Every structure is written in structure tokens, then in C-alpha cells.
Amino acid sequence: MRADARKNREHLLAVAGAAIGEQGVDVSLRDIARRADVGLATLLRHFPTREALLDALLRTSFDGMAVRAAGLEASGEPGEALVSWLRDCVVWTTEYRGVTVLMAAAIEDPGSALHASCVTLRAAGARLLVRAQAAGVARGDIDGADLFALVAALAWLGDQPSLAPRADRLFGVVASAILTGAGGGDVEGAPPSGRG
Structure with missing residues (x-):
């Protein structure tokens, strides 16, 4: 070019x-x-197309979140690494209003321009989840698809003006529900609300 x-x-x-x-x-x-x-x-x-524009716009961020996951996977306590990535992913997702709906649709549509990026992002989170599960600090009855859905749900909360004030607290509730045993309890450092 x-x-x-x-x-x-x-x-x-x-x-x-x-x-x-x-x-x-x-x-x-x-x-x-x-x-x-x-x-x-x-x-x-x-x-x-709009999707091609969104794919180009979001791909760098998707790639950055995948790199962040790889870095967390290589270092840090598995439960903390998982929650840190989840927090970062939710914060990033709330930067673009409405993107969670597109991501949820694209993950199921191999023909979507966003599909490959969404699959990569889901796989990155899944690796962190599996690592935390293997360490016994994350519940074993969820998978990468569930984690991806939770990112979308938490980002959606931050996107709703009437619910945004609850987003930080509910992030902590969800993160605590994912973690078990030594990794559970109160999760500190919930993400800041998206756009307030």
C-alpha cells in the first residue's frame, strides 16, 4: 500500500x-x-462494508487483547491473570458502543469479517480460563464461550446509562463467581465504568 x-x-x-x-x-x-x-x-x-470498517478498526484491539492474554498466561497467578484479562477486555469493549452485539453475532458467523478476530479473542480468554481451572482457582463448569458471553454481558451493562453505575460492582460479583476456593472471594480493582 x-x-x-x-x-x-x-x-x-x-x-x-x-x-x-x-x-x-x-x-x-x-x-x-x-x-x-x-x-x-x-x-x-x-x-x-460497515463490517470491513469495524474489522479494520477493532483488529488491532483484538490482537492487543490476545497479546495481553498471552503475557498474563506466561506470568502471574492464574486467577488474578484471568480476572485482569477479563477486566481489560470489558473496559476495551465498552469503548465502542454497541460492539458487543456485533461480536456476539460474528462469533457464530464464519462469513463475518469480524469472525476470525472474535474467535482469536475467545481463544485467548479460554486459555487463561483453562489455566485457572487447572490451578483449581476457577470453576470447572464454564468454558471459553461462556467467558466470551460474560465479557459481552458485562460490557453491555456499562453501555446502559441506567445500569452503568452498577457495572463496577457487578463485575466484581461475576468475577468472584468465576473464581473458586483460594482464588474466590471479593475481587478488587473492578473496571471503571465505560463512558459513565
């Missing part, structure tokens, strides 16, 4: 990220193009 095309693409992604953070994933592509000071055709040349 030419340097100017790469610069234009990065500009479009930055503008799209800001717009989605403010208005949610249903923000108009025309509005994103207008904010980026380009025509809709230019935006569509780079990203032919």
Missing part, C-alpha cells in the same frame, strides 16, 4: 473510532466520511 493511501486509511480509522465511540456502531458511514472530509465513495473504496 502506498504511503498516502496508508495515511488516508489510518485517518479514516481514527475518525471512525471517534464516531463509533460517541454514537455507537450504527453511526452512519456517510457521517464518518463527512467527518473525515472525504466522499462516501472514498470511504467505501477503503472499507466496502
